[in-house]
Each structure stands twice: as C-alpha cells, then as structure tokens.
Amino acid sequence: MPPKRRTRIKICGLTREADVRAAAALDIDAVGFVLYPGSPRAVTPERAAALAALLPPFITPVLLFVNASAAEVAAGVTAVPHALLQFHGDETPAQCAALAGARAWLRAARVPLTPGATGFDLLEYAETFAAARALVVDAHVAGYGGGGQTFDWTAIPWSHPRLRAADRVVLSGGLTPENVTDGVRLVRPWAVDVSSGVEAAKGIKDAQRMAAFVAAVRRADAALPPSPAV
Template structure:
C-alpha cells in the first residue's frame, strides 16, 4: 500500500482554523500549552477548540518543561489528546507525564552547519518509547520560528533510525518546500505552524489547503512507478 504522509497543523487558536484544517484533510491539530508562546492557549481554550474536531482528527497538546499539574489540567480539558514534549524533558519525564498515553518528542536540530553535529540516531534511540520523533529546527521560543534546518545533514535512510522512531519532519515547512521535504526525508508525518499563517496563531486557509495539497502531491509522486524509456 502506498505510504500516506500524516499531516499536523500546529499552533491553532481559532475555531475557524480548527474546522478548516480538519475539512482540508489534516490528520492532527496542535494546541500550544506554553504561556511564553504567541500561539499559547489555556487548557480550557484547548478543550473548546478540540470539541470542534470531527472523529479521527487527533488533538495534540504541546508542552515545554511543564509540571505534572499543568499536564493534568490540560488532559482534563482534552482527555483524548496525544502529548508532544518540546522542552528539555528526559525520556523518563516524558513517560511519567504521559501516564500511558501516546506521546511525541521534539528533536531540536541546530541551524546552519550545526545540523551536521546533531546525533539524530542517538536521540531516536534515547526516546525510542515515543510514538514519533518531531525533528524540528532549534530556534528561540521552542519552535514556530519559520526556519528550516539542513535536511541533507541528517541520516534519514539509516536503518537504525527507522528501527527506533517514526519521523515527523518539522521546522520552516511551507507549501513551497514541503514537497521536497517529503521526497527527501520520506517522513511518517509533517508538522507545520508558521508556514501556513497570516499572523502568529492565525492560520491562512489558502496556505493550509495548499500545504496539504503539496504533501499529497509528494505522496502521489513517490507512489508512481518509475518511468522507463523503451530501448
């Protein structure tokens, strides 16, 4: 069966954006539970937004160095959510905070030449208990900065990576570059925030639709049989 890249639209703050992302074909939407973020929402707001989702579209709650009480409050508001840890949490802390639920771990890759020094294989093995590894750019504010790291610097096809983790490509993705990202990385999923925004926390419906369409084009291209010229 051809691979279908999963799509997460993150940093949602408005009902209209939640509804459009779901209608356009997103598999998941993310709510930022980190007060310092310009896209932050409260647990109560995340719960109200999540209730606008249809069945089979997954709410994801993003935390940065949150306390157990903060995670518990968010889970009471969105009890069926997947958790995403984007701070300095250890594998043991992620597992404890998730309380048996599915969780994602962000790997923050340095920009520029620093990407080559990031040991993605070791990171994936450390966080092998995660449902997926969100490979993002290391920017101030823990994501959403609109910067892409050097995709060519990491060993995407290494068998140890595939054995340890499902990879979600993130960081600086846009409708213009996500097709190339899917072709190169062959990720399990992609995660976008600033690349589909009109302003921080305000999604542009046309960009969301264009992003999802670009991912599906990449999937179709990868699924197509190679063209062979006649001898």
C-alpha cells in the same frame, strides 16, 4: 500491489474556531494546541478543550508542552482526555514517561541549523528517546518551535534503523506550501508538522495556505513509489 503512500499531516498552533474548522475540512490527521504560556500561539487547557470539540472523528488533537509541571500536564489531559502529548522542551526520557503516564507521547528533536554546530547527534537522540511514539524533528531556534526555519534535510541519514523516518519521524521546522514537497521527497517521513508556514500572523492561520500545504504534500505523495510502511 502495495498501498499508495500517504504522508500524515499535523497543523499546529491553532487558536481560533474558524481555523480549526478550516483545517478539519482538509485531508489532515492531527491538530496541535500549544499549552506553553511563553508562545504567541498559547491557549489554556479550557480553550484547547473548546477547540478540540470542533474536530471530527479521526483527527487527533495534540497538546504541546514545554517544560511543563505535572499539574500543568494533568490539567491539559483532563481538559482534552483523548489527546496525544508532545514534549517540546528540555524534558528527559524519564520525565516524558512520568508526565505522560499510560498515554502515547511525541518528543521534539531540535536540530541545529548548521550541522554539527552544537554536537547534536540525532541518531543518539532517537535512541535515547526510543519510548517516544514519534520524533518531531524540528529546527533549533530561539525559543521552542514556530520560528519558520529549516535545517539541512540532506545531512541526516533518514533511513537509519534508529530513525526509521518512514514510520517514526514527523518532519517539522520551517515547512511551507512552497517547500514541503521537497521535504517529503527527501526525507519520506511518516508525517509533516506545520505551524508558522500556514499563518497570516502568529497564531492566526490562513485557510488558503493550509489548503495549499495539504495539496503540496499530496502531490509529493503521488510522485513517490508506494511505501510498504504505510
């Protein structure tokens, strides 16, 4: 009998010890730290290291960079040497590969809120960034993520071989405890990534909303058929 489906969960933009502890007590897989000074959720590499030290085994720290220099990325990975890297700016495939070195990395894909508005082609983008371990498919908003906006999930052929949602897509952008069940049901992604949807204020997570988000994902998992990709 195929194994039961389990969507992976990442909670991003944590800045406080209490929030890291609350998140780590839940059935999640990764925690994100934003190393982008322009973000209200930004932390320094040293702060990220202190917060990551609170994580138990098998919850992965993820360092989010936006158009960072090689020195900035090096400072991050020195501080949190076991982290996964996420590039969320305008980095090219070559820049991502050079900055990551031998490390696995994720690439954000910023989908327009109106399909086709900027000529963005997610399938072409996925092929261009084929070396990324996964695509974090986010909404294109002013700035770089955390805008609380969703894009049209029904406008994308998620099962296309270039996307392979079930084993390569991390669904992001405006997810909340109220809508993530629909997101999992429609997209069937490998993982979901939430930030603003579980906050009391920017950079301040709400423990009850984090728990409600995880519960909503698990309800969606329970309602879907087992996936051979799990």
